[in-house]
Amino acid sequence: MNIVLESFDYIIVGQGIAGSCLAIRLLDIGKRILVIDQPERNSSSRIAAGMFNPVTGQKMVRTWLADELFPTLHSFYRGVEQSTQSRCLYDVPLYRPFISVEEQNEWMGRSVDPIYTNFIDQVFTSPNFAHVKNPYGGLLLKQCGYLDTRAFISAVSGRIRREGVLRHEHFDDARLSPIGDGVQYGEVNAKRIIFCQGVHENRWFDWLPVRPLKGETISIQSPFREQVILNRGVYILPSDSAGRQRIGSTYNVQDKEAAITLTARMELEEKASGLVDFSIQTVDHQWGWRPTSPDRRPMLGAHPEQQSLIVFNGLGTKGISLAPYFSLVLTRWMENHKPLNKEVDIERFKSLYWKSPK
Ligand SMILES: Cc1cc2nc3c(=O)[nH]c(=O)nc-3n(C[C@H](O)[C@H](O)[C@H](O)COP(=O)(O)OP(=O)(O)OC[C@H]3O[C@@H](n4cnc5c(N)ncnc54)[C@H](O)[C@@H]3O)c2cc1C
Structure with missing residues (x-):
């Protein structure tokens, strides 16, 4: 029989961008957390270039939820820098050279479209940067930049160590049992556990199409x-x-x-x-x-039969801009019962992939 030595509000498994952002959200509201992470050289968050850009894709369109994601991203990462006395966020514009006069004209038009005005710094119609192949000029976008992901993760680790508990070890899901309204993991119990494991599976959420x-x-x-x-x-x-x-x-x-x-x-x-x-x-x-994820949206929500088991995953190619906002959405859902946006709720995969073991 296990002797329970320590109680937490939350256990977070994985400290990539998802687990780090969530840890900060929970510490900010005074929750007692245990984070278990086995750092890996090639984890997505440690390899990521860390770039964020509100206008993306081959067709250069405004990204999904840009008006919510980008202000949240800035205030969140700047807040982490302040609370950890570190530097990780770099606001720098993004320059995209035009490849034709037609494209130049198209962006001259789009630069007065209210959908884009918040994001366009300047449209150049002649070469603007030495060393860059930009004979037709180019588009300079604002609200862009990059996060030094390793510096960010390391700063968050420091804060978790000061205000919570961080264990650098493998999380073994065979040691986890849902008990009453919470969970027990070895000698530890918690009200909830949140899996932020990236591409690594665990037996509770292996049905999700990550x-x-x-x-x-x-x-x-x-x-x-x-x-x-x-x-x-x-x-x-x-x-x-x-x-x-x-x-x-x-x-x-x-x-x-x-x-x-x-x-x-x-x-x-x-x-x-x-x-x-x-x-x-x-x-x-x-x-x-x-x-x-197949629909390019994050995956948030509770296990269909165990409400104390939660997942925060599927950040795909845009973890840097998605994690600050959706860690807040998840926290409000867990703490204040604010409903989850249907586009990110894992409920959307239940009828396709979930089979109850009973
Ligand atoms: C080459 C490349 C470039 C990228 N560039 C960008 C970019 O410029 N901008 C952008 O927004 N996104 C970019 N991304 C995507 C971004 O990296 C991801 O969206 C994000 O990092 C996912 O974070 P995560 O925390 O969900 O997963 P992960 O980073 O995979 O973190 C999961 C963590 O959980 C730990 N873990 C898993 N299972 C266990 C276990 N059983 N026990 C203990 N620990 C465990 C892992 O070791 C890891 O530390 C890029 C990705 C790659 C690969």
């Missing part, structure tokens, strides 16, 4: 020193203190190999060469799995 999408990035040594993100086919982040720039990312559903590939490196080098005029010399190369 699909790994492999991504690779490279880093180069470069002469480009402007504080701007370049984006066309690939993105190139501003250089770090060592003069290195991250270039990403590939998207490969078929590739299941846990390793970097020459194909991805060549793809990134070739696309980057189409964007800048200096030679691309790769000095580092990384890979990771993004936890995606």
